[in-house]
Amino acid sequence: MQIQLKCLSHTPLRGLNDPGADIVQEVDAVLAQARAEVEAFDPELIVVFAPDHYNGLFYDLMPQFVIATAADSVGDYQTQVGPLSVASDLALEMTRFVLNSDVDVALSHRLQVDHGCTQTLEELTGSLTRYPVIPIIINSVAPPFGPYRRVRKFGEAVGRFLATLNKRVLVLGTGGLSHEPPVPLIANAPDEIANFLIAGRNPTPEARAARQARTIAAGKIYGTSDSPQTPLNAEWDLAFIDTLVQGQLDSIDDFNIEEISRVAGRSTHEIRTWVAAFSALAALGPYEAHKDYYRPINEWIAGYGLVSAQPR
Numbered sequence: 001m002q003i004q005l006k007c008l009s010h011t012p013l014r015g016l017n018d019p020g021a022d023i024v025q026e027v028d029a030v031l032a033q034a035r036a037e038v039e040a041f042d043p044e045l046i047v048v049f050a051p052d053h054y055n056g057l058f059y060d061l062m063p064q065f066v067i068a069t070a071a072d073s074v075g076d077y078q079t080q081v082g083p084l085s086v087a088s089d090l091a092l093e094m095t096r097f098v099l100n101s102d103v104d105v106a107l108s109h110r111l112q113v114d115h116g117c118t119q120t121l122e123e124l125t126g127s128l129t130r131y132p133v134i135p136i137i138i139n140s141v142a143p144p145f146g147p148y149r150r151v152r153k154f155g156e157a158v159g160r161f162l163a164t165l166n167k168r169v170l171v172l173g174t175g176g177l178s179h180e181p182p183v184p185l186i187a188n189a190p191d192e193i194a195n196f197l198i199a200g201r202n203p204t205p206e207a208r209a210a211r212q213a214r215t216i217a218a219g220k221i222y223g224t225s226d227s228p229q230t231p232l233n234a235e236w237d238l239a240f241i242d243t244l245v246q247g248q249l250d251s252i253d254d255f256n257i258e259e260i261s262r263v264a265g266r267s268t269h270e271i272r273t274w275v276a277a278f279s280a281l282a283a284l285g286p287y288e289a290h291k292d293y294y295r296p297i298n299e300w301i302a303g304y305g306l307v308s309a310q311p312r
């Protein structure tokens with residue numbers, strides 16, 4: 001089998017609250033290059049490790065890991081609505097393999113996915129259906145989270161499964177790096193917000209629009225003294241990227257969840273998708289990785305990065 005990896009940030013504010021035109025063009029060029037590389041690789045399967053932001057998964061039953069055999073995009077922010085072309089049989093086989101590797105994983109035969117999964121698919125492939133895909137959700141937004149060492153074990157099990165396939169596989173991780181958008185916490189939440197976080201599927205168009213307006217408003221002041229959210233932390237982001245590029249994945253086992261939230265923002269935990277993706281690649285042997293791009297972009301509430309890797 002052949003495998004390539006790309007991990008990149010997502011942000012629903014791209015196109016809704018943009019930085020200066022020079023930065024927009026710079027990112028457009030980075031994404032165009034990544035898309036061209038995906039096109040040249042011509043994957044037969046995409047495995048996308050993604051977070052959910054209370055669009056598909058809620059506290060009525062909040063799993064740490066989910067593999068989907070079927071998935072529909074809710075179309076939040078500016079993402080496309082509709083079904084993904086999920087490789088259902090392979091997703092089920094993967095689930096069996098992971099369970100037999102002594103790692104618990106939930107299975108969904110009808111998962112709703114949001115921008116955390118679909119933005120990256122659209123940016124790197126042009127659509128939700130261009131290639132067969134297996135969506136894998138890693139809880140990165142709804143505390144409590146399992147330890148980082150667990151994410152690594154999960155990613156390794158997925159990687160060992162991919163090694164059994166005779167296919168060109170593109171592994172994606174989407175989210176991060178440092179950032180903290182105004183996603184509510186259930187701890188001490190008023191009833192209305194708690195009810196949304198527990199069972200808020202399929203919100204009304206008005207509720208969706210209000211959520212989007214709140215995020216845009218937060219983007220307008222993010223990184224200033226008016227913003228109550230933890231700011232971006234470029235130093236933390238670059239050290240994390242370096243850890244991945246140097247292949248020091250075992251050091252991630254010791255990551256302290258509370259400390260990361262404090263110094264880099266609560267949604268920084270979307271890097272769990274990167275950890276799983278790199279662990280899947282590392283399960284196939286030594287790799288070489290390259291930082292394609294990094295820039296902290298307040299308007300997008302994103303320590304925005306792209307890293308690519310392949311077997312050495």
Ligand SMILES: O=C(O)/C=C/c1cccc(O)c1O
Pocket residue numbers: 010011012013053116175176179181183211215300301302
């Ligand atoms: O879930 C939302 O409504 C917003 C999510 C968000 C905002 C800004 C940057 C991101 O990476 C997000 O996922």
Ligand SMILES: [Fe+2]
Pocket residue numbers: 010051053116175176267270
């Ligand atoms: Fe996100």
